Amino acid sequence: MKSGSIPVFILLMALIAPVSSSAGEVVIIANENVPILALTGDDIKQIFLGKKSTWDNGDKIVIAVQDRTDASDIFLTTYVTKNAYQYGIYWKKQVFTGRGKAPRSFSSDHEIVQFVSQTPGAIGYVSSGTDAGKAKTIAVR
Numbered sequence: 060m061k062s063g064s065i066p067v068f069i070l071l072m073a074l075i076a077p078v079s080s081s082a083g084e085v086v087i088i089a090n091e092n093v094p095i096l097a098l099t100g101d102d103i104k105q106i107f108l109g110k111k112s113t114w115d116n117g118d119k120i121v122i123a124v125q126d127r128t129d130a131s132d133i134f135l136t137t138y139v140t141k142n143a144y145q146y147g148i149y150w151k152k153q154v155f156t157g158r159g160k161a162p163r164s165f166s167s168d169h170e171i172v173q174f175v176s177q178t179p180g181a182i183g184y185v186s187s188g189t190d191a192g193k194a195k196t197i198a199v200r
Contacts, residue, residue: 084133084186084187085130085133085134085137085184085185085186085187086184086185086186086187086189086191086196086197087103087182087183087184087196087197087199088171088172088175088182088183088184088185088191088194088195088196088197089175089181089182089183089194089195089197090175090176090177090178090179090180090181090182090194090195091176091193091194091195092118092179092180093114093118093180093181093182093195093197094114094115094116094118095114095115095197096195096197096198097197097198097199097200098197098198098199098200099199099200100138100199100200103138103139103199104138104139104140106120106122106182107122107124107138107139107162108139108149109122109150109153109158109159109160109162112159114180118179118180119180120180120181120182121163121178121179121180121181121182122162122163122181122182122183123162123163123164123165123171123174123175123178123181123182123183124146124162124163124164124165124183124184125164125165125166125167125168125171125183125184126164126165126166127143127166128166128167128168128186129186130168130184130185130186131143131184134184150162165183168185168186168189169189171183171184171185172185172189172190172191172192172194173192175194176191176192176193176194181194182197
């Protein structure tokens with residue numbers, strides 16, 4: 060790299076860094092009647108892949124996801140280790156083979172909060188800073 064290109068590189072990095080760090084984080088929310096206060100990353104993955112389908116008290120887990128949002132991208136890569144396309148294909152296979160029912164999909168944080176608040180056993184995720192309403196926030200251990 061030429062010495063004249065170093066300042067350009069530093070300038071580009073300074074411009075890019077705030078964009079990537081401002082992407083934010085997600086918060087896991089659940090219906091107020093869900094009998095848990097915290098989950099591990101592996102628990103979250105198992106739930107959102109449909110491998111864990113009931114809560115410890117026997118109630119059915121109802122999965123709520125966001126479709127094509129920044130929160131969805133962050134959540135899927137962080138907890139499920141899949142991108143949106145891979146996650147969609149995964150669930151199409153589960154449904155086609157009769158191994159599961161696809162998660163309910165919503166287009167915004169507000170819709171997820173509303174659904175999770177009103178649906179017994181529901182779990183979902185929202186952008187950090189979103190008002191969870193009657194849903195409770197689940198800690199990640």
